[in-house]
Amino acid sequence: MLSLRPATRADVPLILQLVRELATYERAPDAVVATEADFLRDGFGHSPHFHVLLASWNREPAGFALYFYNWSTWLGRKGLYLEDLFVRPQLRGKGIGRSLLAELARIAVREGCGRFQWQVLDWNEPALGFYRSLGAEVMTEWLTARLEGDALVRLGKE
16 A cells, blocks of 8 residues: 655656645645755756655555755764655554654665654644654754845855
């Protein structure tokens, strides 16, 4: 019933559709400005900046995980960073999210990663509970800092 596979260039319209569904779930439906061209350029070229796993349930698109590698100065090793995980609401509770995370853990181990990490919104209690049930530590002492738009440009001009 469940199948996981790496995404291909042909999957880009589906990936973007799932990203938009995730943004709607995360209460930011108008925040997605990425285009199919962006995904094609950065994920499916000669040196991809990210990878995507697609999940299907009974051959129907069910969800995705988009990840990339970072590097830890403290561990001296690369890590796997999960940027987005999404399972369509009507298909939750079937083990799809857990299977995506388990596959990413296998990839991290196979690739010699020192850690596998991601962020979760503080109001998303179902996700927080789910991640804790897997043994994930929710690190409340680290806060995300972000520069974007005019602030990013301003600092870059200094």
